[in-house]
Amino acid sequence: MLESVIAEFRQALGEQHTLTDGTSLERYRWCTIPIERNIAGVLRPASVEEIVQVLQIANAHQLRLYPISTGNNWGYGSAQPVQHDNIILDLSRMNRILEVNTDLAYAVVEPGVTQRTLYEHLQEHRIPLSLNPTGAGPNCSILGNTLERGFGIGPNGDHFLAQCGMEVVLATGEILRTGFGHYAGAKATYVYKWGVGPYLDGLFTQSNYGIVTKMGVWLMPIPEHFEACYLICNSEEQLGPLIDGMRQLLFSGVFQGPINLMHRNRLLLMRQRYPWEEMSGRTPLQESVAARLAIQKNIGTWNGVGAICGSKTQVRAAKQRIRQMFRGKVDRVSFLSDTKLQLLQRYPNIFGLLLKMNIPDMLKMLQASYGVLKGIPTEVALSLAYWRNRRTPLPASEVNPARDKCGLMWFSPVIPMTSEHVFAFRRIIEPIFTKYGFESCITFTAVNQRCLDCTLPILYDRDAASEVQKAQECHLELLRTCKQHGYIPYRLGLQSMEQETTRDDVFWSVVQKIKLALDPKGILAPGRYAG
Numbered sequence: 246m247l248e249s250v251i252a253e254f255r256q257a258l259g260e261q262h263t264l265t266d267g268t269s270l271e272r273y274r275w276c277t278i279p280i281e282r283n284i285a286g287v288l289r290p291a292s293v294e295e296i297v298q299v300l301q302i303a304n305a306h307q308l309r310l311y312p313i314s315t316g317n318n319w320g321y322g323s324a325q326p327v328q329h330d331n332i333i334l335d336l337s338r339m340n341r342i343l344e345v346n347t348d349l350a351y352a353v354v355e356p357g358v359t360q361r362t363l364y365e366h367l368q369e370h371r372i373p374l375s376l377n378p379t380g381a382g383p384n385c386s387i388l389g390n391t392l393e394r395g396f397g398i399g400p401n402g403d404h405f406l407a408q409c410g411m412e413v414v415l416a417t418g419e420i421l422r423t424g425f426g427h428y429a430g431a432k433a434t435y436v437y438k439w440g441v442g443p444y445l446d447g448l449f450t451q452s453n454y455g456i457v458t459k460m461g462v463w464l465m466p467i468p469e470h471f472e473a474c475y476l477i478c479n480s481e482e483q484l485g486p487l488i489d490g491m492r493q494l495l496f497s498g499v500f501q502g503p504i505n506l507m508h509r510n511r512l513l514l515m516r517q518r519y520p521w522e523e524m525s526g527r528t529p530l531q532e533s534v535a536a537r538l539a540i541q542k543n544i545g546t547w548n549g550v551g552a553i554c555g556s557k558t559q560v561r562a563a564k565q566r567i568r569q570m571f572r573g574k575v576d577r578v579s580f581l582s583d584t585k586l587q588l589l590q591r592y593p594n595i596f597g598l599l600l601k602m603n604i605p606d607m608l609k610m611l612q613a614s615y616g617v618l619k620g621i622p623t624e625v626a627l628s629l630a631y632w633r634n635r636r637t638p639l640p641a642s643e644v645n646p647a648r649d650k651c652g653l654m655w656f657s658p659v660i661p662m663t664s665e666h667v668f669a670f671r672r673i674i675e676p677i678f679t680k681y682g683f684e685s686c687i688t689f690t691a692v693n694q695r696c697l698d699c700t701l702p703i704l705y706d707r708d709a710a711s712e713v714q715k716a717q718e719c720h721l722e723l724l725r726t727c728k729q730h731g732y733i734p735y736r737l738g739l740q741s742m743e744q745e746t747t748r749d750d751v752f753w754s755v756v757q758k759i760k761l762a763l764d765p766k767g768i769l770a771p772g773r774y775a776g
């Protein structure tokens with residue numbers, strides 16, 4: 246960037262929020278995908294007014310800005326722009342919770358509000374509402390995740406469905422308010438999603454059409470009673486009946502949010518590192534070793550978890566219905582409540598002897614999934630990113646897989662929720678993982694009654710050049726083959742965006758036309774899901 250332009254940004258934002266030196270830019274380059282972009286600088290505005298000033302300068306000099314909220318888009322690109330030489334617009338200083346409405350169960354947040362900030366705010370003010378955290382941990386942005394149409398596993402799991410009302414600064418510097426938000430004094434902006442006229446909010450998710458500066462998010466009133474339901478299958482034969490039963494229970498409203506279904510391998514890698522020694526350095530993990538480790542750790546072949554909540558009577562009825570549905574079909578159906586959890590914590594030795602289990606170890610995992618379902622953000626799931634990382638120990642807190650040079654790329658296709666589709670999909674992906682020397686570590690999340698969002702991590706050792714290359718090839722082949730069979734990802738990583746979105750297709754050409762209309766100079770996030 247020219248010195249004169251830097252001086253203009255400094256004038257607008259102050260020196261300490263206009264970063265251009267290598268050391269300050271370093272953290273924005275951390276990435277779990279083996280791609281490094283040149284970053285022209287980082288700007289850290291604190292208000293909409295400052296963003297508008299930044300845009301004036303960017304427009305005058307034809308500069309490209311890449312907005313991020315907290316930049317922890319791990320496995321999809323972290324904070325990095327899609328193209329080289331963008332200036333990152335880091336919005337993490339805009340971190341105010343602008344409103345929490347207890348009666349109507351919503352909050353209005355800025356981009357820098359993290360899962361932790363909102364959770365602690367609700368706790369501190371004893372507000373009987375809960376958020377729906379993702380597994381990405383306390384330091385991730387609620388707004389940033391929603392713009393990627395991410396999801397959690399508790400009630401209100403599909404984050405874009407739980408979004409209502411946005412404020413967006415367009416590339417021209419105009420400020421757009423969606424829904425009813427553009428009517429002075431509108432009362433229902435954060436309680437009615439659609440407004441009147443065309444519905445625009447979706448345009449600002451997975452796109453590069455604007456800088457989102459404010460968003461309404463629906464929260465969940467704390468129910469009278471809550472329990473987590475765990476479903477364990479010890480054989481592959483049980484997966485079909487489990488999927489079909491899950492779908493029926495979701496349609497009948499027995500579960501209030503998504504059900505998360507994890508393969509044994511997925512749970513294993515959240516509990517330990519790759520056993521390099523035992524495998525004598527070979528990959529992928531041998532089936533017999535995986536099976537033995539899973540038995541040691543009480544992990545089933547398939548492991549489901551979902552929330553049931555309501556009045557005590559409703560929860561009792563839901564538990565009965567779940568038991569009936571899965572009787573004889575899965576190996577174990579169990580429920581965890583606050584009371585049970587406290588007992589396990591208080592008497593780990595007694596329960597350990599009774600259940601023949603390592604209770605402290607089991608509690609760690611139970612508390613994590615139970616907590617997430619209840620709206621408590623935790624770092625527990627982040628350990629998976631360290632599976633093949635040989636050099637960095639898992640930090641006790643402030644886990645950051647990008648900083649710690651973990652190798653992780655997500656591939657996240659959507660599958661219709663029938664056992665036929667699940668088996669057809671597995672027949673495609675599992676041989677590809679094996680071919681490249683990786684474990685297939687499936688999670689299926691039933692984000693609604695009809696489909697499963699499948700998140701598949703490709704976990705590799707970033708220090709081993711051959712593994713890095715295999716990981717890239719594996720990702721490409723998964724994407725290409727699954728697309729041929731009709732299983733398309735719900736979200737893309739940095740490495741796939743340009744290739745996917747420049748295809749000759751009416752959909753992507755309309756996307757380009759809208760981009761041209763809203764941002765004719767191509768200032769904002771070039772290449773992000775559009776030109």
Ligand SMILES: Cc1cc2nc3c(=O)[nH]c(=O)nc-3n(C[C@H](O)[C@H](O)[C@H](O)COP(=O)(O)OP(=O)(O)OC[C@H]3O[C@@H](n4cnc5c(N)ncnc54)[C@H](O)[C@@H]3O)c2cc1C
Nearest residue numbers: 314315316317318319379380381385386389390395396457
């Ligand atoms: C172990 C692990 C578990 C994970 N679990 C989950 C999970 O359960 N669910 C899930 O969805 N994801 C998950 N992730 C993926 C990812 O880490 C999260 O989605 C995370 O929330 C995204 O990062 P962020 O919140 O910092 O958003 P950001 O990185 O700030 O934003 C994401 C993208 O949105 C755009 N953007 C952000 N803010 C703005 C803005 N204000 N205006 C315009 N554009 C903007 C940018 O292009 C940015 O690159 C997981 C990752 C790991 C490693």
